[in-house]
Amino acid sequence: MPAVVALDIVVTGIAKADYWREMFERYGASRGGQRFFLITDDSPARGKAGILGLVIGEIRAWEFGSPPCGWVFDIAVAPDLRLEGLGTALLDAIADRFRKAGVTKMRTMVSRDNHVLLSFLRSQGMMAGPYIQLEKDLDEDS
Amino acid sequence: MRLQQASRLAIYALLALAAEPDRQISAAEIATTYGASLNHLAKVMRDLGRAGLVESARGAGGGFRFSGNPKRTTLLDVIELFETLGGGTAGITRREVNTDAGLGLDVVLGEIDDIARSTLGSITIATMLKLIERQKRRRLPIIRPAGKPAAKSARTRKRT
Numbered sequence: 321m322p323a324v325v326a327l328d329i330v331v332t333g334i335a336k337a338d339y340w341r342e343m344f345e346r347y348g349a350s351r352g353g354q355r356f357f358l359i360t361d362d363s364p365a366r367g368k369a370g371i372l373g374l375v376i377g378e379i380r381a382w383e384f385g386s387p388p389c390g391w392v393f394d395i396a397v398a399p400d401l402r403l404e405g406l407g408t409a410l411l412d413a414i415a416d417r418f419r420k421a422g423v424t425k426m427r428t429m430v431s432r433d434n435h436v437l438l439s440f441l442r443s444q445g446m447m448a449g450p451y452i453q454l455e456k457d458l459d460e461d462s
Numbered sequence: 463m464r465l466q467q468a469s470r471l472a473i474y475a476l477l478a479l480a481a482e483p484d485r486q487i488s489a490a491e492i493a494t495t496y497g498a499s500l501n502h503l504a505k506v507m508r509d510l511g512r513a514g515l516v517e518s519a520r521g522a523g524g525g526f527r528f529s530g531n532p533k534r535t536t537l538l539d540v541i542e543l544f545e546t547l548g549g550g551t552a553g554i555t556r557r558e559v560n561t562d563a564g565l566g567l568d569v570v571l572g573e574i575d576d577i578a579r580s581t582l583g584s585i586t587i588a589t590m591l592k593l594i595e596r597q598k599r600r601r602l603p604i605i606r607p608a609g610k611p612a613a614k615s616a617r618t619r620k621r622t
Contacts, residue, residue: 432576438584439536445592448581 323371324359331396347376354379356417360406373397375410379423384451390418392428407440429453463578468544471498471506473537476515477594479528480587486525513543530587537590538583547579
């Protein structure tokens, strides 16, 4: 757990130990084959130890009117290990879990300003989906 | 959204060159493929050369070669050599944006611009080549053993 929190701090710059504790409890043991929390471990070949990358996802059905689909909530790779195929391996691994669980679509949401992640996901063949995400500032009058 | 011909030709040329890094391709070949004038294409190639994305090869049959990084060069990088996309105003004049309605329309069109920029800025030449390959695979004819009837399509099955 501390290694995951440490990797997240490097990637996002925000420490959120409580969030990760909850994620680990909810997703850690792959409950019912619908939730997945995968990590890439120590890599002696690269001379690295600890958690080098992670991906979290879940099969959800019918929210937003969507048929069953594999959602990728988070994917992260240590910055100094990027462009070495770890992200591709992680995404392939969770896609494989989704496929084995019987879903044929994988989906995620990414900040428009996160060019690195957006370009990575595009390079993996992900395209804009049929849903549009909307939001509203609640402290404003409508 | 609409791109100027120069932007489109530049993207086509880079894709052709990046798809076959070992082959030199002439401007005439690209111009013929896309029905563009050689003059226009030559100008586009000059601009791409200045940006360091292509280099011309000397000698007999000298053509062009891709000299950029296909994993780093995005469609937006290429387009912005030739035109300004939206630029936050989506063609709305300063006078218009000073009106309530103009400001409202500017917000809505700006939303579309942001999505377009983000899309074009996240798709690299390498990603485009993969996308084109996927499209080609989807268009491949269905090969089946002779003498066996074709499998019914999902749509046909639903109807029966």
